[in-house]
Amino acid sequence: MxxxxxxxxxxxxxxxxxxxxxxxxxxxxxxxxxxxxxxxxxxxxxxxxxxxxxxxxxxxxxxxxxxxxxxxxxxxxxxxxxxxxxxxxxxxxxxxxxxxxxxxxxxxxxxxxxxxxxxxxxxxxxxxxxxxxxxxxxxxxxxxxxxxxxxxxxxxxxxxxxxxxxxxxxxxxxxxxxxxxxxxxxxxxxxxxxxxxxxxxxxxxxxxxxxxxxxxxxxxxxxxxxxxxxxxxxxxxxxxxxxxxxxxxxxxxxxxxxLGDGPLSRTEARTRECFGERARLADALRDAPGVRRVYPSVANFLLVRFDDAQVAFDALLSAGVVVRDVRAQPGLDDALRITVGRPDENDRVIAVLAGVFA
Known part of the structure; x- marks a missing residue:
């Protein structure tokens, strides 16, 4: 070998x-x-x-x-x-x-x-x-x-x-x-x-x-x-x-x-909460107008395709929400990457996107 x-x-x-x-x-x-x-x-x-x-x-x-x-x-x-x-x-x-x-x-x-x-x-x-x-x-x-x-x-x-x-x-x-x-x-x-x-x-x-x-x-x-x-x-x-x-x-x-004794349980608690918020955010975005596709994710973010990613990006930014514009990547000219945030942060994303294409 x-x-x-x-x-x-x-x-x-x-x-x-x-x-x-x-x-x-x-x-x-x-x-x-x-x-x-x-x-x-x-x-x-x-x-x-x-x-x-x-x-x-x-x-x-x-x-x-x-x-x-x-x-x-x-x-x-x-x-x-x-x-x-x-x-x-x-x-x-x-x-x-x-x-x-x-x-x-x-x-x-x-x-x-x-x-x-x-x-x-x-x-x-x-x-x-x-x-x-x-x-x-x-x-x-x-x-x-x-x-x-x-x-x-x-x-x-x-x-x-x-x-x-x-x-x-x-x-x-x-x-x-x-x-x-x-x-x-x-x-x-x-x-x-x-x-x-x-x-x-x-x-x-x-x-x-x-x-x-x-x-x-x-x-x-x-x-x-x-x-x-x-x-x-x-x-x-x-x-x-x-x-x-x-x-x-x-x-x-x-x-x-x-990484001392005990704090690892807090890491596990954070990841468990992220799992729940990831699923909730994905479900809400799939039902949002203007969203073409929400990809399955085993990370702490979602890749989302939009009818108009620029409009979505601008609307979120106007509401104080900064997401990652990945449209320069091959095959992703209509996509944004959205990190899974805390429940209140995710609520703001959901509310903005529910209204922007309505």
Whole structure:
């Protein structure tokens, strides 16, 4: 069986990266090795920000590994899953030569990271059967092999579509691409889905990488913390490619507090309330005049097609409701993406759309 590290750029496999003052786990009580200020800042009440932070705090990685069902050495934490996407593209795509495969409509950062690296973006559009979007994994595999792409990005649950790629399809795709490409499953919305995480496939499919984030269900978008989970040797390479000190100490402290004993039940309570509001909002929008289609969703948003999406967008904005205009995405020229809000926020969406096309 081939190893995922074999897909890494040859010039980076033995790349040492930058060794910061916190790379070596030295022990002491007088720290004079990083040119930090010896005097604290008046705003630093906890006396934690005058020192550079641990690049990958062991306690944090252990906590996140427990949360996501993997080993700590299979996980790298960074500035949101956006950083993980960028690290993967930089590590696996030679500038000006590499290629990735995406399945539009999908999250735009895959293409942005690739283009910044000079890598080609090969698109295999999702199939809209009139009721839902589906990923043709055989077509994705064919495209990856034909283009010699080293990365395939699957957003599941999909953004902005709201649908999930079945795990059997992910497994089959990874098997076809073993030794040829990594299959990156972006699970930013996994907490809202009833299906198991692709982390469960890592033991038998080493060329799978899973992205997770604390920004959605855990209500921690402002701390900018996400992870990549995959083969331990690959994670070592990604750490060497990461900029120094990616995790600010105040953000780490907030995450540790949020993921401590007890608060996870509050995450579950939030997601349960979201499930109910998602169903209520979807039912109301299906009955609203001017709405063509509301797609099923296993995320915390709905993709909605309108007779006139501009009129709907403007009416909502005039009422103080900001939704995502996704009309620039392929095949979505009449669609808006609406995040599931609190009951009063959803009531306002329903009221506005009930009146605008009446």
């Amino acid at each position: 081939s190893a995922p590290i074999d897909l890494v750029r040859a010039d980076l496999r033995d790349f040492a990266g930058y060794r910061s003052a916190r790379s070596d786990r030295l022990v002491g009580d007088v720290w004079l090795n990083a040119n930090e200020s010896a005097w604290p800042n008046v705003a630093d009440d906890a006396n934690i920000v005058r020192r550079y932070p641990d690049p990958q705090p062991e306690a944090l990685r252990t906590r996140l590994a427990t949360l996501y069902g993997c080993r700590p050495d299979q996980l790298i934490a960074g500035r949101g899953s956006d950083e993980a996407i960028d690290l993967l593209v930089r590590a696996l795509c030679m500038p000006g030569q590499g290629a990735i495969v995406t399945t539009p409509p999908t999250f735009g950062m895959y293409a942005v990271s690739a283009r910044l690296q000079g890598a080609r973006v090969v698109e295999v559009p999702l199939i809209d059967d009139g009721a839902n979007f589906h990923c043709d994994v055989d077509a994705v595999a064919d495209a990856a092999l034909a283009s010699r792409a080293t990365l395939v990005f699957l957003c599941s649950p999909g953004n902005p579509t709201g649908g999930a790629v079945p795990l059997d399809d992910v497994r089959r795709l990874a098997a076809r691409l073993e030794g040829r490409a990594l299959v990156v499953v972006d699970e930013a919305y996994q907490e809202f889905a009833p299906t198991p995480s692709a982390v469960s496939l890592l033991a038998t499919c080493p060329n799978i990488v899973v992205l997770r984030t604390l920004s959605k269900a855990h209500a921690l978008a402002g701390v900018r913390l996400g992870v990549a989970i995959g083969d331990a040797d690959l994670i070592v390479v990604l750490r060497r490619c990461q900029a120094p000190y990616p995790l600010p100490a105040p953000c780490v402290a907030l995450v540790e507090r949020a």
